[in-house]
Amino acid sequence: MIVVTGANGQLGRLVIEELLLRTAAENIVATVRNPETAGELAALGIQLRQADYDQPATLTKAFAGAEKVLLISSSAVGQRVPQHQAVIHAAEEAGVQLLAYTSILHCDRSPLQLAEEHQQTEALLNASSVATVILRNGWYTENYTMSIPVMLEMKQLFGCAAEGRFSTASRHDYATAAATVLTTDNQAGKVYELAGDHSFSLAEFAALLSRQSGTQVSFQNLSETDFTRGLVQAGLPEGFAALLANAESGAAEGWLFDDSKQLQALIGRPTTPAEDTVQAALS
Template identity: 60%
Template sequence: MIAITGASGQLGRLVIEALLKKLPAAEIVAAVRNPDRVADLATRGVNIRHADYNQPATLEAAFRGVDKLLLISSSEVGSRLPQHRAVIEAASRAGVKLIAYTSLLHADTSPLGLADEHKATEALLKDSGVPFVLLRNGWYSENYLASVPTALQFGALIGSAGDGRIASAARADYAAAAAAVLTADDQAGRVYELAGDASYSLAELAAEVARQSGQPVVYQNLPEAEFKAALVGAGLPEGFAGLLADSDAGAAQGALFDDSHQLSQLIGRPTTPIAAQIKPVLDALHNMPAK
């Protein structure tokens, strides 16, 4: 059996859907904090098991009988390491034969603050004795697409990435790669640097939003501190705003770029260009009821 942690999350659900195209539902385990959130998967025959990163006692039972486990990194930045340690230790006790971990692009050399917990988790895996494979995911295009409505409202996309190239891909592309690795043989010890086939600068992204929307949108580059302050002013928590600003500043140093094409090679097709994802965002905005 193959188990997916965080299976009710955005990436986890997409991985489950990708696996359902390859395996019978009875061979898939959705390990989740709140089983009610995946009741629809249960009706399709997926095994639902309670697994809370913050309740280690739930984890070993959830992983019993599991051959391969996808550890999707926790969304609780700053608390990830103890949570990941609990998962890895429970998987070891349960006899899991392979852990696939969603790390960060070039985690071992990345200047991003986000890399710290990923590097530490990779070290835990190396020390655990459980065979593992690293899925070092690059940036999700959705991270930038979330800024499109605000960019259209104010005519500007703001950031701190300068002219840095960003090789993002759709979240579904990364999910397909995870499913491919989980259903393949001889994956232990492999490290995949996963990113989109095509790269862009934020100025190019702003120009593409302007082209598709027919509205003026330009890129406004800000110092990291000013970008963070703008995000806080927009209502984001200070810690999260700091991580986003740090990531943009890292992008200016090439931290979100990779041209190895390992992602498209894994999924057997080109990755989804961000330009193709802008139209659905625009369509959703147009279909929103007027206030």
């Protein structure tokens, strides 16, 4: 039995869909904080179980009988480590044979502030009694396409990555990778650096968006401080805005670039071109 945590999130739902292409519905358990909001998942014929990273007792119960668990990293930046520790402990208690974790690209050596909680989580995984597989996911193309309406309105793409390159893939690509790992033997101990086949700078992304939308969008590079301030003015919490700006500054130094093509090899096909994800967003 395969358990997917955070299954009601954007990545979790896609992982479930991919798992259903590879195994029967009765082999899949989706854990969610509130099952009443997961009707679409229940309609797929899989089992729903209530689980909350902040309520360890629910995790132990949710993992009962599980052979494999996918720990999708929490979205609660600043609270991830104790939440992930609770999941790891519950997996140990349940006798889980394989625990997969969605980490960040080049986690072991990344200077990005976003990597810190992932580094701590990977250390906890390494110290646990559960066999693990680490999926170090790169940037999602959707990190930028979700802001396309604002870019088109302002005719500007603001950032602080300078000429840094982003090896992005679609959220669906990363979901496919997770489902593949969960349904393939001999994964224990493996660490995957997952990123798109191709990369772009933010200036190139702006040019791509301009071509596909018919609206001229230009890239304006800011300082990390000014970009953080702009994100806060756009409504993001100050701490999270600072993390995103720090990540872009890290991209300027190459920390969100990877050309190993491990993601392509794992999923058995080329990763989704940024052009396709942009077009889907425009549609």
